[in-house]
Amino acid sequence: MHTISRIYFGSISLCLLYLGRAEANKYRLKDTFVGDDFFKEWTWETFQDPTHGRVNYVDRNAAIAKNLSFVQDNQFYMKADDYSMVDIDSRGRDSVRVRSNAAYDSALMVLDLSHMPEGCGTWPAWWTLSAKGPWPIGGEIDIIEGVNLNDRNAATLHTSAGCVMMEPRNQKGYGCLTFYSGQVPGLTKLDGQDGVSENCDVAANSNQGCGTRFSGDDSYGPNFNGKGGGWFVLQRDDKSGINVWFWARDDPSLPHTLRWGSPDLSVEREWGQPEASFSYGGCDYPSHFDAHQMIFDLTFCGDWAGATFVGSGCPVVSCNEYVDRNPEKFRDAYWAINSLRVYTPSEGWDDGDGHSPWEHPFNFVHEKLARIFR
Numbered sequence: 001m002h003t004i005s006r007i008y009f010g011s012i013s014l015c016l017l018y019l020g021r022a023e024a025n026k027y028r029l030k031d032t033f034v035g036d037d038f039f040k041e042w043t044w045e046t047f048q049d050p051t052h053g054r055v056n057y058v059d060r061n062a063a064i065a066k067n068l069s070f071v072q073d074n075q076f077y078m079k080a081d082d083y084s085m086v087d088i089d090s091r092g093r094d095s096v097r098v099r100s101n102a103a104y105d106s107a108l109m110v111l112d113l114s115h116m117p118e119g120c121g122t123w124p125a126w127w128t129l130s131a132k133g134p135w136p137i138g139g140e141i142d143i144i145e146g147v148n149l150n151d152r153n154a155a156t157l158h159t160s161a162g163c164v165m166m167e168p169r170n171q172k173g174y175g176c177l178t179f180y181s182g183q184v185p186g187l188t189k190l191d192g193q194d195g196v197s198e199n200c201d202v203a204a205n206s207n208q209g210c211g212t213r214f215s216g217d218d219s220y221g222p223n224f225n226g227k228g229g230g231w232f233v234l235q236r237d238d239k240s241g242i243n244v245w246f247w248a249r250d251d252p253s254l255p256h257t258l259r260w261g262s263p264d265l266s267v268e269r270e271w272g273q274p275e276a277s278f279s280y281g282g283c284d285y286p287s288h289f290d291a292h293q294m295i296f297d298l299t300f301c302g303d304w305a306g307a308t309f310v311g312s313g314c315p316v317v318s319c320n321e322y323v324d325r326n327p328e329k330f331r332d333a334y335w336a337i338n339s340l341r342v343y344t345p346s347e348g349w350d351d352g353d354g355h356s357p358w359e360h361p362f363n364f365v366h367e368k369l370a371r372i373f374r
Helices: 036-040 059-067 221-226 302-306 318-323 361-372
Strands: 003-009 010-018 025-033 042-044 054-055 070-072 075-079 093-095 097-104 107-115 122-131 141-144 154-158 208-214 231-237 241-248 264-267 276-278 292-300 334-345
Touching: 010 292, 025 036, 025 097, 025 107, 036 042, 036 097, 042 059, 042 231, 054 292, 059 070, 059 264, 075 292, 093 361, 097 334, 107 264, 122 302, 141 231, 208 276, 292 334, 302 318
Parallel strands: 054 093
Antiparallel strands: 003 010, 025 264, 025 334, 042 097, 070 075, 075 334, 097 292, 107 231, 107 334, 122 141, 122 292, 141 154, 154 208, 231 241, 241 276
16 A cells, blocks of 8 residues: 555645554464365355346256366366357356355455456356345345456445445545545546445445446456456455455565465555455444355356446347357356465454554544644
8 A cells, every 4th residue: 555645735735644553454264265175165056046147057066067167286167068059948058156155254365366257248256145144134245246348356245224335435446436545636536437336235226236346457357367367355344344455466566475375364554455445434344244155156147247248349149149159158257266265363453443454544544643743
């Protein structure tokens, strides 16, 4: 994160110093999923896609038999059927949706991903969902999500009523209003083109949720895959909020502790601003979020990919027809996971004042300045 931000009031500038904490949030490794661990610790779900996708989720045995789930060179793969025409009377193209058996509340989730599904008609996601529910009670956190030919990832919250993001937010990505350190003039940007909402309530804005579009065009799709993937990190707890970081495979700023899978992690200032940051100023954590299970899925068309298929740069046919008639177009529609590590909090959460470096920026700076000028 940049250490100095400037706000100009007329001809007067005020330097706001982001003074570091003595101690960062600390985490200890709890669960590791590599290769065959997914077959042992995750469940293949087969119900009808709730987002109305043109997809047929298959069970574990069928996924193995059809080579839709397998391990190669210690990487775990999940993929779409890329060789069959789809019968018009079927649910759709065969694919995979898996859910972790374990659920986590406060946690740091680190995904080392080599490849994500890409292409017209695709709608992949890595997300977490309340184990208790029913949805949307307990919340939903979308960490990786996009459709069709998108090149920027989106992170989004979906909740019950009464959860609104306080703007601006201290993040790299584009929310409704975003806090930019070191940028003059102005510290906020209205991202009207993406139509991003600050209201997380699923009953508002047609279940758009409150989302953030990532800043880099290598965070999703072909550009992400072309660089060999990268790392996504989700942090969630009742003090720091919900934060998502991303580093591409070739990013020299990737912390070494993440690269090498350290058993102990600290969220340091050197991590920089998260791509997406969701604070709790307008959203009470205990009443909107509880322990979540992790989910990977790959659907097609449906409420988002289908609704935006025309005009996205994809062929001028219906999304469902494209999915049914073109199996060869889904050869790049697969997940390749190097590892997924889940950390839970250990001692040393803060410097004694209960603050995270990613909370609402104005509150944080105001308090630090007050300490200086006492």
